[in-house]
Amino acid sequence: MEAGINVSTLSQAEVELKKSLQEKLWNAALAYESMLRQKAIVKWLKERDRNSTYFHRLINHRRRANAFQGLIIDGMWVHEPSSVKIAALNHFKDRFSEQNPNRPTLDGVQFPSLGQGEKESLVARFSELEIKSAVWACGGDTLFFGSASTDNVRVLKSILRSFEMVSGLKINYAKSQFGCMGKSKAWCREAAHFLNCG
Numbered sequence: 527m528e529a530g531i532n533v534s535t536l537s538q539a540e541v542e543l544k545k546s547l548q549e550k551l552w553n554a555a556l557a558y559e560s561m562l563r564q565k566a567i568v569k570w571l572k573e574r575d576r577n578s579t580y581f582h583r584l585i586n587h588r589r590r591a592n593a594f595q596g597l598i599i600d601g602m603w604v605h606e607p608s609s610v611k612i613a614a615l616n617h618f619k620d621r622f623s624e625q626n627p628n629r630p631t632l633d634g635v636q637f638p639s640l641g642q643g644e645k646e647s648l649v650a651r652f653s654e655l656e657i658k659s660a661v662w663a664c665g666g667d668t669l670f671f672g673s674a675s676t677d678n679v680r681v682l683k684s685i686l687r688s689f690e691m692v693s694g695l696k697i698n699y700a701k702s703q704f705g706c707m708g709k710s711k712a713w714c715r716e717a718a719h720f721l722n723c724g
Contacts, residue, residue, distance in 0.1 A: 555687055559722060674706040679717045686721075699723055 536544070596605030599613045640648075672678040686697055699722040706714045 552684070552687075674709045674713075674717075676717075679720055683721055 594610075596603055597610050597613055598604070599609065604610060604613070672682075689695070690697055702721070702723045704714065704718040704721055704723040706717065
């Protein structure tokens with residue numbers, strides 16, 4: 527059927543068949559993802575926090591490695607907190623204080639500016655060719671931009687699932703991130719959950 531798309535238009539029956547097959551595919555994919563989530567919950571319920579010792583050791587190791595024990599001040603090791611705080615404060619005061627408070631002005635300097643055509647190109651809609659070339663040029667990391675809507679989240683999910691099916695590769699959703707502007711945090715959490723983002 528896919529090969530026939532390029533040759534001629536699809537009949538109404540073929541369009542209906544394609545829609546029903548796509549719907550069945552998405553239902554099966556959602557059921558599979560739901561099953562995986564349920565398996566993870568069951569595993570956690572069985573094992574609980576058995577690995578908590580490991581994670582506590584890991585956290586304590588990081589805490590020790592990142593701990594600030596002291597400073598060398600004037601050639602001597604100082605570990606007294608009040609002396610370290612004063613030395614750090616003085617260091618950053620010196621570092622960020624302005625030596626020459628007289629700043630030059632930019633009166634009369636002409637900066638290059640954009641022409642009308644360049645300004646319009648900044649707000650013009652992207653062409654399909656620009657979008658395709660940008661997506662394919664991303665390599666391993668990909669960013670998707672669009673208006674924050676439930677329809678766009680579903681389309682993004684279908685793009686990612688189609689990529690997995692066509693390429694045979696798996697997307698690591700646990701490392702993927704989802705963000706949005708202009709929507710509530712609850713909406714963003716629901717969308718991220720729908721996309722299985724970590």
